[in-house]
Amino acid sequence: MLELIGVDVTVSGLKILDGVTMKVPAGSITGLIGPNGAGKTTAFNVVCGFMRADTGTISFKDQPINRVKTHQLAKLGISRTLQAVGLFPALTVLENVMLGATSRTKAGILSDSLALPWVDKEQRDIREKSREMLRRLGLVDVVDAMPVELPYPTQKKVALARALVSEPDLLLLDEPAGGVGADDIRELATVLKALTPKVTVLLVEHHMELVMDVCDLIWVLDAGKIIASGTPAQIRANNEVLTAYLGEAEVL
Ligand SMILES: Nc1ncnc2c1ncn2[C@@H]1O[C@H](COP(=O)(O)OP(=O)(O)OP(=O)(O)O)[C@@H](O)[C@H]1O
Ligand SMILES: [Mg+2]
Known part of the structure; x- marks a missing residue:
């Protein structure tokens, strides 16, 4: 449904995304996780057209959307919620x-x-x-x-x-569980699971329990690079992922 291939983003000489390649299969809930400052929101912004990739391709249903404008997203069948709520x-x-x-x-x-x-x-x-x-x-x-x-x-x-x-085909969520209590997170998990496979979901999230519960596939970003991908069980057992998360409050 969505594919990023070799996406680089540089801001003020700093490489924030470095050759990011990731796929979001149709009908899945796919997670994008990583420590604070890893580049998750930047990847999200590139897909939404808030930011431009220096190099690489972003495609939606096999069509390149590198130059998409945010107001065109809904017509394509993409909708999103932001890390800052934005009502x-x-x-x-x-x-x-x-x-x-x-x-x-x-x-x-x-x-x-x-x-x-x-x-x-x-x-x-x-x-x-x-x-x-x-x-x-x-x-x-x-x-x-x-x-x-x-x-x-x-x-x-x-x-x-x-x-x-708007009945999107692809729903992009940036930290929907951020600042939300346990009961609401459980409710969110139920809502998300009920959406698929009709809606494909890309979930950028810090809350590990939610990610591990709902995702079919998880990509892990650390310092702008994808360091792992796999099922929740595979990610939980990945040493590189554990190391990236050292010093963070979450426990995988
Ligand atoms: N417009 C910008 N100008 C300068 N630096 C930026 C800009 N946007 C992001 N950054 C930097 O890029 C890095 C990645 O930021 P990003 O917000 O994508 O991380 P994140 O994984 O979403 O983090 P968080 O978990 O805190 O939401 C950070 O070091 C951030 O300070
Ligand atoms: Mg973020």
Whole structure:
């Protein structure tokens, strides 16, 4: 579904990604892990078009997407949540989620402002779809809340609802479990497992228990390089991975 081949990223003369090659098989939950500062978010940003690779290829469904712009992602069938939650503070929960759905519809600003007949119907459909997604994620009670009124883990769920409502083929998640408690992480694991194989997931995550629980395949980044890949059991038993994580709080 997604493939990076020999991706280099240099920022201010510093090589942040160094020949990164990794694959995300269709229908899988694939993890990208590594210690703080390993380059995980940078790899994520390169796929999302926030940053450009100096060299290498990024392909999605066998098409190169090196030059993709972030606003084109939804149309391609890719959506994402960010390490920083990134909800629009002036919009309600429902409106935030509805925005996630509008990127794939035909109504645009022009037809909106002309109040063309299909716009009403489309808006109603989007509203219903967004409500349904919020219901699925246990967020019915906060539909009309403002993001700032919600605890951090709930904001993260809203961001996930916004990413899912466009019905992506590929969902990119950057640390969805960051700053979230054990119960919510268990719930997240259930949600992620239920998404596959229809949705392919790339999970950038620090929380080992979650990664080991849900991932079919794991890639390990350390100091900008892929040092290992394999099943959770293989990664757990990999000495190089254990060494990379020395000094970190997590226990593999
Ligand atoms: N725009 C930038 N300018 C300079 N340095 C950067 C930039 N973006 C990332 N870096 C550096 O690149 C390295 C990789 O950062 P990145 O955020 O990708 O790591 P990460 O694996 O996501 O870390 P974390 O687990 O803390 O989220 C770090 O040393 C970081 O300081
Ligand atoms: Mg990061």
